[in-house]
Amino acid sequence: MIKKIKIGLIQSKSLGTIQSNIDLAIKNIKKAANKKAKIICLPELFLTNYFCQTESHSNFKLAEKIPGTTSRIFCDLAKELGVVLNITMFEKKTSGFYHNTSIIINENGNILSKYRKMHIPDDPGYYEKFYFSPGDLGFKSVKTKFGKIGPLICWDQWFPEAARLTALKGAQIIFYPTAIGWHPKEKKKFGKSQLESWITMQKSHAIANGTYVAAINRVGVEKKGKKKIEFWGNSMVIDPSGKIIAKAGNKKEDILVCEVDYKKIDTARQHWPFLRDRRTEFYKDILKNPEDE
Numbered sequence: 001m002i003k004k005i006k007i008g009l010i011q012s013k014s015l016g017t018i019q020s021n022i023d024l025a026i027k028n029i030k031k032a033a034n035k036k037a038k039i040i041c042l043p044e045l046f047l048t049n050y051f052c053q054t055e056s057h058s059n060f061k062l063a064e065k066i067p068g069t070t071s072r073i074f075c076d077l078a079k080e081l082g083v084v085l086n087i088t089m090f091e092k093k094t095s096g097f098y099h100n101t102s103i104i105i106n107e108n109g110n111i112l113s114k115y116r117k118m119h120i121p122d123d124p125g126y127y128e129k130f131y132f133s134p135g136d137l138g139f140k141s142v143k144t145k146f147g148k149i150g151p152l153i154c155w156d157q158w159f160p161e162a163a164r165l166t167a168l169k170g171a172q173i174i175f176y177p178t179a180i181g182w183h184p185k186e187k188k189k190f191g192k193s194q195l196e197s198w199i200t201m202q203k204s205h206a207i208a209n210g211t212y213v214a215a216i217n218r219v220g221v222e223k224k225g226k227k228k229i230e231f232w233g234n235s236m237v238i239d240p241s242g243k244i245i246a247k248a249g250n251k252k253e254d255i256l257v258c259e260v261d262y263k264k265i266d267t268a269r270q271h272w273p274f275l276r277d278r279r280t281e282f283y284k285d286i287l288k289n290p291e292d293e
Helices: 018-036 057-062 069-081 156-157 160-168 184-209 263-269
Strands: 004-011 038-043 084-094 097-105 113-114 142-144 148-149 173-177 213-217 219-224 225-234 236-238 245-246 254-261
Touching: 004 018, 004 236, 018 069, 018 254, 038 173, 057 069, 069 084, 084 148, 084 173, 097 148, 097 236, 113 142, 113 225, 148 160, 156 160, 156 173, 156 184, 160 173, 160 184, 173 184, 184 213, 184 225, 184 236, 236 254, 245 254
Parallel strands: 004 038, 038 084, 148 173, 173 213
Antiparallel strands: 004 254, 084 097, 097 113, 142 148, 213 236, 219 225, 236 245
16 A cells, blocks of 8 residues: 655646647646656646636537547546546536536546536636536545545535545545636735635645645636636645645746655544544534525
């Protein structure tokens, strides 16, 4: 059983076209692999600009089948480098059904698993409900040669239930490929607190579940008509005690390669036995919506 491995987080800007983003991703994955990373993750929807800033039927042409042309490129790359890849894509399931989907590719170039984003936002500049159906594959822990991966995606990171169920399935590292940032008009007033809240949530998932958490964001300013988002980067790896052990900045592209020691999971859960002390027989009401005031 592997006790320690290195993981790679690719914090990048979108270059605008699918081909240029594929070329950039391949270049960065190779750099991470050269630094001995064995599990490598890219930001959410890395193939394109974040098109969900607006609602446009023309964007559905960006979706593709999985497996398909793009996934095969990264399957071949994973096999060439002997690494596990976690990438997210705009998936066309069938006519009229589309998903924001993470695929886990093993070191032999095979797709081990798909995860379809469960929680879909519909906020100003994040109009994902227009494009994506909620996930229908449930929460997962994917066993790889280098450890058990829990694939979640962006908006999922605000829901403790998602992290808990993923951890209970055995995930040692929960990955959150992400596309999140500031609306420029809000940044001065709310920017600091928004970023701090986001970081706090990731740390809380690591602590509450005794797992590693890796959040992978994009950077740069992306405009769509009059709309604009400044993606805030800050990709990071958090250990099971809640300590940030690797972190990128908020403006520049970066390749974070960080060692993960799986023994720390058991140590954390021995000292903070939150999973042991759950009272599941009293949790049935969590399935209900809040009561009227």
